[in-house]
Amino acid sequence: QLQLQESGPGLVKPSETLSLTCTVSGDSISSGDYYWGWIRQPPGKGLEWIANIHYSASRYSNPSLKSRVTISVDTSKNHFSLQLSSVTAADTAVYYCARQPRSSSGTYFDYWGQGTLVTVSS
Amino acid sequence: QSVLTQTPSVSAAPGQKVTISCSGSSSNFGNKYVSWYQKVPGTAPKLLIYENNKRPSGIPDRFSGSKSGTSATLDITGLQTGDEADYYCGTWDNSLSGQWVFGGGTKLTVL
Numbered sequence: 001q002l003q004l005q006e007s008g009p010g011l012v013k014p015s016e017t018l019s020l021t022c023t024v025s026g027d028s029i030s031s032g033d034y035y036w037g038w039i040r041q042p043p044g045k046g047l048e049w050i051a052n053i054h055y056s057a058s059r060y061s062n063p064s065l066k067s068r069v070t071i072s073v074d075t076s077k078n079h080f081s082l083q084l085s086s087v088t089a090a091d092t093a094v095y096y097c098a099r100q101p102r103s104s105s106g107t108y109f110d111y112w113g114q115g116t117l118v119t120v121s122s
Numbered sequence: 123q124s125v126l127t128q129t130p131s132v133s134a135a136p137g138q139k140v141t142i143s144c145s146g147s148s149s150n151f152g153n154k155y156v157s158w159y160q161k162v163p164g165t166a167p168k169l170l171i172y173e174n175n176k177r178p179s180g181i182p183d184r185f186s187g188s189k190s191g192t193s194a195t196l197d198i199t200g201l202q203t204g205d206e207a208d209y210y211c212g213t214w215d216n217s218l219s220g221q222w223v224f225g226g227g228t229k230l231t232v233l
Contacts, residue, residue: 049222063218106154108172
Protein backbone atom coordinates (compact mmCIF):
# COMPACT_ATOMS: atom_id res chain seq x y z
CA GLN A 1 0.00 0.00 0.00
CA LEU A 2 1.48 3.30 -1.09
CA GLN A 3 1.93 5.87 1.66
CA LEU A 4 3.23 9.41 1.60
CA GLN A 5 4.28 11.24 4.75
CA GLU A 6 5.13 14.90 5.02
CA SER A 7 7.65 16.11 7.58
CA GLY A 8 9.20 19.40 8.51
CA PRO A 9 8.94 22.34 10.91
CA GLY A 10 5.46 23.47 11.80
CA LEU A 11 6.55 27.04 12.44
CA VAL A 12 8.67 29.21 10.17
CA LYS A 13 9.64 32.84 10.68
CA PRO A 14 8.77 35.46 8.07
CA SER A 15 11.44 35.94 5.37
CA GLU A 16 12.95 32.52 6.12
CA THR A 17 12.77 29.35 4.02
CA LEU A 18 10.11 26.70 4.51
CA SER A 19 11.49 23.17 4.05
CA LEU A 20 9.38 20.03 3.82
CA THR A 21 10.09 16.44 2.90
CA CYS A 22 7.72 13.79 1.65
CA THR A 23 8.79 10.21 2.32
CA VAL A 24 7.29 7.61 0.02
CA SER A 25 6.77 4.02 1.14
CA GLY A 26 5.24 1.13 -0.74
CA ASP A 27 6.61 2.22 -4.12
CA SER A 28 9.86 3.39 -5.58
CA ILE A 29 10.07 7.05 -6.41
CA SER A 30 12.31 5.98 -9.30
CA SER A 31 9.61 3.87 -10.96
CA GLY A 32 9.43 6.44 -13.71
CA ASP A 33 5.69 6.35 -14.17
CA TYR A 34 4.90 9.17 -11.79
CA TYR A 35 5.45 12.76 -10.93
CA TRP A 36 5.54 13.71 -7.27
CA GLY A 37 3.96 16.94 -6.21
CA TRP A 38 3.21 19.47 -3.52
CA ILE A 39 -0.17 21.11 -3.00
CA ARG A 40 -1.23 23.45 -0.21
CA GLN A 41 -4.43 24.79 1.32
CA PRO A 42 -4.33 28.06 3.24
CA PRO A 43 -6.85 28.35 6.08
CA GLY A 44 -10.31 28.96 4.69
CA LYS A 45 -9.13 28.84 1.08
CA GLY A 46 -8.95 26.36 -1.76
CA LEU A 47 -6.29 23.96 -2.98
CA GLU A 48 -3.23 25.45 -4.66
CA TRP A 49 -0.73 23.41 -6.65
CA ILE A 50 2.87 24.30 -5.89
CA ALA A 51 5.19 22.08 -7.95
CA ASN A 52 5.84 18.61 -9.39
CA ILE A 53 9.00 16.64 -9.97
CA HIS A 54 9.93 13.42 -11.75
CA TYR A 55 12.82 11.29 -10.52
CA SER A 56 14.67 12.30 -13.69
CA ALA A 57 14.52 15.83 -12.27
CA SER A 58 12.01 17.09 -14.81
CA ARG A 59 9.95 19.58 -12.88
CA TYR A 60 7.12 22.10 -13.12
CA SER A 61 6.21 24.92 -10.75
CA ASN A 62 3.27 27.22 -10.21
CA PRO A 63 4.17 30.41 -12.09
CA SER A 64 3.00 32.51 -9.17
CA LEU A 65 5.45 30.79 -6.83
CA LYS A 66 8.20 29.75 -9.22
CA SER A 67 10.76 32.32 -8.15
CA ARG A 68 10.57 31.08 -4.55
CA VAL A 69 10.16 27.34 -5.08
CA THR A 70 12.82 24.65 -5.14
CA ILE A 71 11.68 21.06 -5.54
CA SER A 72 14.12 18.17 -5.45
CA VAL A 73 14.14 14.39 -5.31
CA ASP A 74 16.44 11.96 -3.48
CA THR A 75 16.01 8.51 -4.93
CA SER A 76 18.39 6.94 -2.42
CA LYS A 77 16.07 7.98 0.41
CA ASN A 78 12.89 7.56 -1.62
CA HIS A 79 11.75 11.03 -0.79
CA PHE A 80 11.25 14.40 -2.40
CA SER A 81 11.45 17.84 -0.89
CA LEU A 82 10.09 21.35 -1.15
CA GLN A 83 11.75 24.59 -0.24
CA LEU A 84 9.82 27.85 -0.33
CA SER A 85 11.91 30.93 0.28
CA SER A 86 11.07 34.37 1.66
CA VAL A 87 7.89 33.19 3.30
CA THR A 88 5.18 35.50 4.58
CA ALA A 89 2.00 34.93 6.53
CA ALA A 90 0.28 34.24 3.21
CA ASP A 91 2.28 31.00 3.00
CA THR A 92 0.62 29.65 6.14
CA ALA A 93 -1.20 26.54 4.98
CA VAL A 94 -1.59 22.82 5.23
CA TYR A 95 0.94 21.36 2.82
CA TYR A 96 0.24 18.04 1.10
CA CYS A 97 2.45 15.83 -0.97
CA ALA A 98 0.89 13.62 -3.61
CA ARG A 99 1.58 11.23 -6.47
CA GLN A 100 0.66 12.05 -10.04
CA PRO A 101 0.75 9.48 -12.87
CA ARG A 102 2.56 10.63 -15.99
CA SER A 103 0.22 11.30 -18.88
CA SER A 104 0.31 13.43 -22.00
CA SER A 105 -3.46 13.78 -21.90
CA GLY A 106 -3.78 15.17 -18.45
CA THR A 107 -3.21 13.48 -15.18
CA TYR A 108 -4.46 13.50 -11.62
CA PHE A 109 -3.31 13.12 -8.01
CA ASP A 110 -4.16 9.63 -6.85
CA TYR A 111 -2.38 9.23 -3.52
CA TRP A 112 -1.97 11.99 -0.93
CA GLY A 113 -0.12 12.44 2.30
CA GLN A 114 -2.09 13.37 5.40
CA GLY A 115 -0.83 16.95 5.25
CA THR A 116 1.22 19.09 7.58
CA LEU A 117 0.32 22.53 8.89
CA VAL A 118 3.01 25.15 8.45
CA THR A 119 2.51 28.46 10.17
CA VAL A 120 4.56 31.50 9.26
CA SER A 121 4.92 33.71 12.30
CA SER A 122 7.58 35.45 14.30
CA GLN B 123 -8.87 33.90 -8.99
CA SER B 124 -8.80 30.31 -10.25
CA VAL B 125 -8.23 29.34 -13.86
CA LEU B 126 -11.07 26.86 -13.45
CA THR B 127 -14.41 28.28 -12.33
CA GLN B 128 -16.68 26.46 -9.92
CA THR B 129 -19.94 27.50 -8.29
CA PRO B 130 -19.03 28.35 -4.70
CA SER B 131 -21.77 26.33 -3.07
CA VAL B 132 -24.58 23.87 -3.72
CA SER B 133 -27.05 22.19 -1.42
CA ALA B 134 -29.55 19.37 -1.59
CA ALA B 135 -31.44 17.00 0.66
CA PRO B 136 -30.36 13.46 1.47
CA GLY B 137 -31.23 11.03 -1.28
CA GLN B 138 -31.32 13.69 -3.96
CA LYS B 139 -28.92 14.42 -6.79
CA VAL B 140 -26.55 17.33 -7.11
CA THR B 141 -24.44 18.53 -10.02
CA ILE B 142 -21.21 20.43 -9.51
CA SER B 143 -19.84 22.26 -12.50
CA CYS B 144 -16.34 23.31 -13.50
CA SER B 145 -15.63 25.69 -16.36
CA GLY B 146 -12.27 26.00 -18.07
CA SER B 147 -10.80 27.11 -21.38
CA SER B 148 -9.11 25.74 -24.47
CA SER B 149 -5.70 25.83 -22.78
CA ASN B 150 -6.81 23.28 -20.21
CA PHE B 151 -10.06 21.47 -20.91
CA GLY B 152 -9.43 21.71 -24.63
CA ASN B 153 -7.37 18.52 -24.77
CA LYS B 154 -6.76 17.49 -21.18
CA TYR B 155 -8.57 15.20 -18.83
CA VAL B 156 -10.26 16.57 -15.72
CA SER B 157 -10.22 15.02 -12.26
CA TRP B 158 -12.34 15.64 -9.19
CA TYR B 159 -11.42 15.62 -5.50
CA GLN B 160 -13.42 15.49 -2.29
CA LYS B 161 -12.01 17.50 0.60
CA VAL B 162 -13.39 17.01 4.07
CA PRO B 163 -12.00 19.46 6.65
CA GLY B 164 -9.08 18.00 8.52
CA THR B 165 -8.46 15.22 6.04
CA ALA B 166 -6.45 14.88 2.85
CA PRO B 167 -8.16 15.36 -0.50
CA LYS B 168 -9.53 12.17 -2.02
CA LEU B 169 -9.55 11.40 -5.73
CA LEU B 170 -13.14 10.80 -6.85
CA ILE B 171 -12.95 10.93 -10.64
CA TYR B 172 -10.00 10.81 -13.02
CA GLU B 173 -9.73 11.07 -16.81
CA ASN B 174 -13.09 12.83 -16.94
CA ASN B 175 -15.28 9.92 -15.92
CA LYS B 176 -13.33 7.07 -14.33
CA ARG B 177 -13.71 6.11 -10.69
CA PRO B 178 -10.81 4.79 -8.61
CA SER B 179 -11.34 1.55 -6.80
CA GLY B 180 -13.55 2.05 -3.77
CA ILE B 181 -15.41 5.12 -5.02
CA PRO B 182 -19.14 4.31 -5.23
CA ASP B 183 -20.95 4.69 -8.52
CA ARG B 184 -23.07 7.43 -6.95
CA PHE B 185 -20.23 9.66 -8.09
CA SER B 186 -19.91 10.23 -11.82
CA GLY B 187 -18.12 12.71 -14.02
CA SER B 188 -18.37 14.03 -17.53
CA LYS B 189 -16.71 16.59 -19.73
CA SER B 190 -17.93 18.45 -22.79
CA GLY B 191 -15.90 21.09 -24.52
CA THR B 192 -14.53 23.45 -21.89
CA SER B 193 -16.86 22.37 -19.09
CA ALA B 194 -16.98 19.42 -16.76
CA THR B 195 -19.51 18.20 -14.24
CA LEU B 196 -19.51 15.97 -11.20
CA ASP B 197 -22.82 14.31 -10.38
CA ILE B 198 -23.56 12.86 -6.98
CA THR B 199 -26.74 10.82 -6.64
CA GLY B 200 -28.37 9.39 -3.55
CA LEU B 201 -26.84 12.11 -1.42
CA GLN B 202 -25.70 11.13 2.05
CA THR B 203 -24.79 13.34 4.97
CA GLY B 204 -21.25 12.02 4.68
CA ASP B 205 -20.97 13.60 1.24
CA GLU B 206 -20.92 17.05 2.81
CA ALA B 207 -17.51 18.38 1.81
CA ASP B 208 -15.70 20.68 -0.57
CA TYR B 209 -15.25 19.43 -4.12
CA TYR B 210 -12.47 20.52 -6.46
CA CYS B 211 -11.91 19.97 -10.13
CA GLY B 212 -8.39 19.93 -11.51
CA THR B 213 -6.52 19.60 -14.77
CA TRP B 214 -3.29 20.43 -16.54
CA ASP B 215 -3.13 23.83 -18.19
CA ASN B 216 -0.83 24.42 -21.15
CA SER B 217 -0.38 28.11 -20.52
CA LEU B 218 2.77 29.61 -18.96
CA SER B 219 4.97 26.57 -19.76
CA GLY B 220 2.49 24.22 -18.18
CA GLN B 221 0.89 24.14 -14.76
CA TRP B 222 -1.59 22.13 -12.78
CA VAL B 223 -4.71 24.06 -11.85
CA PHE B 224 -7.53 23.48 -9.38
CA GLY B 225 -10.94 25.04 -9.43
CA GLY B 226 -11.87 27.32 -6.56
CA GLY B 227 -13.92 24.59 -4.94
CA THR B 228 -17.62 23.98 -4.36
CA LYS B 229 -18.99 23.50 -0.89
CA LEU B 230 -21.69 20.86 -0.81
CA THR B 231 -24.20 21.09 2.00
CA VAL B 232 -26.50 18.15 2.58
CA LEU B 233 -29.59 19.64 4.18
